[in-house]
Amino acid sequence: MSYFDNFIKANQAYVDLHGTAHLPLKPKTHVAIVTCMDSRLHVAPALGLALGDAHILRNAGGRVTDDVIRSLVISEQQLGTSEIVVLHHTDCGAQTFTNAEFTEQLKRNLAVDVRGQDFLPFTDIEESVREDVALLKNSPLIPEDIIISGAIYDVDTGRVREVK
């Protein structure tokens, strides 16, 4: 039982609405948003983004990793973005485990030894935002004039509030 066929069916209706239009490769607002993969966060409507407006980067937790830095460097150097928003959220899956527990679980369930790997869990959501904003501010690959903000999305209300 695959769900993929349902996506293809739903996409047919979307294609009718979309029509044919070529938008520029470079995002209109010059913003890149770094956020979580969580299913209850639909970034575009939550922030009022139209098609073509902003880069959206998502991983478990919305954490700033080497891969996020790789993507942001491409975003900035090739595609003209000059502002970054780090957006974490309430009730995050990254708050449901510790590295030690998760390492044990992977050994038990997958017979794989991942000792030493950081799966980037966190407990305090404001702290995780501040940590990731600091990682960006300290990265030699992110120019100093890039504007960086941190924020939290509430999955129950849809509200975004800034983290200073």
Next chain:
Amino acid sequence: MSYFDNFIKANQAYVDLHGTAHLPLKPKTHVAIVTCMDSRLHVAPALGLALGDAHILRNAGGRVTDDVIRSLVISEQQLGTSEIVVLHHTDCGAQTFTNAEFTEQLKRNLAVDVRGQDFLPFTDIEESVREDVALLKNSPLIPEDIIISGAIYDVDTGRVREVK
């Protein structure tokens, strides 16, 4: 000039529409989608996803990296997903450079030496999808019974087609 304040303003209208509702942490369709950060791809409407339906992972190119594997392991082991879709797209920013050129550019613009780092550019979009599907199928961290599909999104028409 920051764009962040505009997002906060737009979000106020979204909050009114959203109301208060607690959806489960685990995605309803049990699907995780791996795709690109491109601004012209709004994943939820393009695939008919409602809030709470699916995990959405995004980076430059929609490439399967260590960070994507980290996120997918959390998605599967902690949050119950059992299907993955790799979705690349036409006119991708990852097709606009080579590693050699980009390394030179970063040295020139940022005075940073990133020699040896792979920024994961690609030329053939079907090949990049197949490569990334193969990476998932060969990963010891992704169980063999996980359903994996590959697809391409056309940014001009909004159409998604499967890559076999």
